[in-house]
Amino acid sequence: xxxxxxxxxFIQYIPKAELHLHIEGTLEPExxxxxxxxxxxxxxxxxxxxxxxxxxxxxxxxxxxxxxxxANVLRHEIDFFDLTWAYLEKAHSQNIVHTEIFFDPQxxxxxxxxxxxxxxxxxxxxxxxxxxxxxSSKIIMSILRHxxxxxxxxxxxEALPFKEWITAIGLDSSExxxxxxxxxxxxxxxKNEGFETVAHAGEEGxxxxxxxxxEILKVARIDHGNRSLEDETLIKHIVENQIPxxxxxxxxxxxxxxxxxxxxxxxxxxxxxMVATVxxxxxxxxxxxxxxxxxxxxxxxxxxxxxxxxxxxxxxxASFLTQGEKDKWLxxxxxxxxxxxxxxx
Ligand code: ADE
Ligand code: ZN
Numbered sequence: 001x002x003x004x005x006x007x008x009x010f011i012q013y014i015p016k017a018e019l020h021l022h023i024e025g026t027l028e029p030e031x032x033x034x035x036x037x038x039x040x041x042x043x044x045x046x047x048x049x050x051x052x053x054x055x056x057x058x059x060x061x062x063x064x065x066x067x068x069x070x071a072n073v074l075r076h077e078i079d080f081f082d083l084t085w086a087y088l089e090k091a092h093s094q095n096i097v098h099t100e101i102f103f104d105p106q107x108x109x110x111x112x113x114x115x116x117x118x119x120x121x122x123x124x125x126x127x128x129x130x131x132x133x134x135x136s137s138k139i140i141m142s143i144l145r146h147x148x149x150x151x152x153x154x155x156x157x158e159a160l161p162f163k164e165w166i167t168a169i170g171l172d173s174s175e176x177x178x179x180x181x182x183x184x185x186x187x188x189x190x191k192n193e194g195f196e197t198v199a200h201a202g203e204e205g206x207x208x209x210x211x212x213x214x215e216i217l218k219v220a221r222i223d224h225g226n227r228s229l230e231d232e233t234l235i236k237h238i239v240e241n242q243i244p245x246x247x248x249x250x251x252x253x254x255x256x257x258x259x260x261x262x263x264x265x266x267x268x269x270x271x272x273x274m275v276a277t278v279x280x281x282x283x284x285x286x287x288x289x290x291x292x293x294x295x296x297x298x299x300x301x302x303x304x305x306x307x308x309x310x311x312x313x314x315x316x317x318a319s320f321l322t323q324g325e326k327d328k329w330l331x332x333x334x335x336x337x338x339x340x341x342x343x344x345x
Contacts, residue, residue: 003343004340004343004344005343005344005345006344006345007298007303007304007305007308007344008295010305010308010340010341010344011291011294011295011298011308012094012095012291013095013336013340014095014308014309014312014333014336014337015095015097015312015329015332015333015336016094016095016096016097016290016312016315017096017097017098017099017100017277017312017315017316017318017319017321017329018091018096018098018099018100018101018279018280018290018315019099019100019221019244019246019277019279019315019318019319020100020102020223020224020246020247020248020277020279020280020281021087021099021100021101021102021279021280021281021283022067022101022102022103022104022142022172022281022282023080023083023084023087023101023102023103023122024067024070024071024074024083024103024104024107024282025067025281025282025283025284025285025286026083026086026087026090026282026283026284027070027071027073027074027083027284028086028284029048029051029052029284030048031082031083031086032051032070032073033047033048033051035073035074035079035082035083036073038079039073039075039076039079041072041073041075043073044069054066055254055285057254057255057256057285058256059204059255059256060174060175060203060204060255060257061174062255063254063255063282063285064173064174066285067282067285068107071104071107071108072111074108074113074118075113076117076121077117077120077121077124078121079121080117080118080119080120080121080122080125081121081122081124081125082121082125083121083122083125084101084121084122084125084126084129085125085128085129087101088125088126088128088129088133088135089133090283090289091129091133091135091289091290092129092133092135094289094290094291096135096290097134097135097136097329098135098136098137098315098316098319098321098329099135099136099137099138100137100138100139100140100167100168100319100320101122101126101137101138101139101140102140102141102142102170102172103118103119103122103139103140103141103142104142104144104172104173105118105119105141105155105158105159106143106144106147106151106155107144109155109158110147115155115158115159115162116162119139119162119165119166122139123139123162123165126139136321136325138167138168138319138320139165139166139167140166140167140168140169140170140198141155141159141166141168141169141170142169142170142171142172143155143156143169143170143171143172143183143186144172144173145171145172145173145174145175145178145182145183145200146173146174146178147173149182149183149185149186152183152186153185153186153189156169156186156189156190156193160193163193163194163195166195167195167196167320168195168196168197168198168220168320169186169187169190169195169196169197169198170197170198170199170200170223171183171187171198171199171200171201171213171217172200172223173200175200175201175203175204175205175209176204176205179205179208179209179212180199180201180209180212180213180216180217181212181216183217184216184217187199187216187217187218191218196220196320197217197218197219197220198219198220198221198222198223198246199213199217199219199222199223200222200223200224201213201219201222201223201224201225202222202224202225202226202227202228203223203224203226203227203252203255203257204227204255204257205227206227206230207227207228207230207231207234209227210222210225210227210228210231210234210238211231211234214237214238214243219243220243220244220320221243221244221245221246221275221318222238222243222244222245222246223245223246224245224246224247224248224252224257225238225245225246225247226247226252226257226258226265228245229265229268229269235272235274238274239272239273239274242275243275244274244275244276244277244314244317244318245269245274245275245276245277246277246279246318247266247269247276247277247278247279248278248279248280248281248286248293249261249264249266249278249293249296249297250280250281250283250286250287250288250292250293250296251280251281251282251286252264253286253296254285254286254287260300261296261297261299261300261301262300262301264297264300264301266278266297266301267297267301267303267307270307270310270311275314275317275318276311276314277311277314277315277318278290278293278294278297278311278315279293280292280293294308294311305337305340305341305344306337306341309333309336309337309341312333313330313333313334316329316330316333317330
């Protein structure tokens with residue numbers, strides 16, 4: 001490692017965990033075109049440029065429509081393997097040492113792709129990532145909230161034979177009109193089966209969505225959670241109970257959850273004592289991976305190496321690693337901060 005003399009280097013080299021990453025959202029235009037050709041799927045776009053031009057979104061639904069269209073090229077185990085492996089190589093290049101990735105099985109099973117095809121491909125790449133890149137990982141199976149409870153329960157049943165590979169059950173897709181309470185029974189069953197739980201809440205939905213995710217779904221952490229800041233009582237609860245928030249700055253900008261980077265609430269969250277973390281959500285669609293998310297916030301909010309250090313610490317504290325694994329990484333990060341923060345200009 002070169003001497004670390006800039007905040008950019010500090011961000012690059014500090015070990016990080018990523019906790020909010022949809023594997024389908026890492027499908028870069030180049031790989032999308034390659035897999036489409038391999039599987040003889042006709043696309044509305046013929047070039048990388050045309051695809052990139054289409055990635056302009058007014059809100060979450062606008063993005064989801066394109067995201068599900070992109071995922072349609074994924075048909076075989078090798079497609080899910082290639083997708084996951086491409087992400088892991090990128091993650092490795094940005095010094096992500098642990099990642100907890102979402103996959104949306106219903107996006108694929110609804111199209112006739114078997115659950116096992118999807119998870120076998122993802123899992124095989126994650127094993128290779130551990131062996132060859134030293135990246136540890138967890139899988140979070142996410143339920144599509146725009147679909148009904150019956151579909152969610154069926155998906156949970158399909159997950160049971162793969163229990164050893166799946167750490168947590170999550171909730172994503174179109175938030176408004178699909179509150180956490182719609183999936184109370186699904187999450188109760190997931191808990192009874194021994195899964196951890198997380199949920200997207202407070203991205204577009206108001207603070208009530210976050211409260212429901214905490215009180216009814218009993219989540220270990222909230223994905224996004226931006227709008228929890230609109231409710232003082234909820235903020236107090238989140239801080240007192242140290243419920244982590246997985247924040248995705250570039251996603252928030254692209255989906256117009258936040259108007260401009262300078263108005264992003266990340267620093268405010270840290271100052272309130274929230275366990276906020278920085279993540280990339282759907283990096284192929286939002287213009288950057290974890291380090292670009294850190295850099296955008298650093299520039300806009302004047303973050304210091306101490307903030308970056310805190311965010312990196314939070315990412316391990318909020319992870320589903322064992323306490324022993326967390327302690328190992330926290331020691332590494334503490335040392336990294338001690339040795340490097342004084343040299344940054
Ligand atoms: N699925 C993929 N990305 C998502 C996001 N940011 N919000 C909700 N569902 C998603
Ligand atoms: Zn997300």
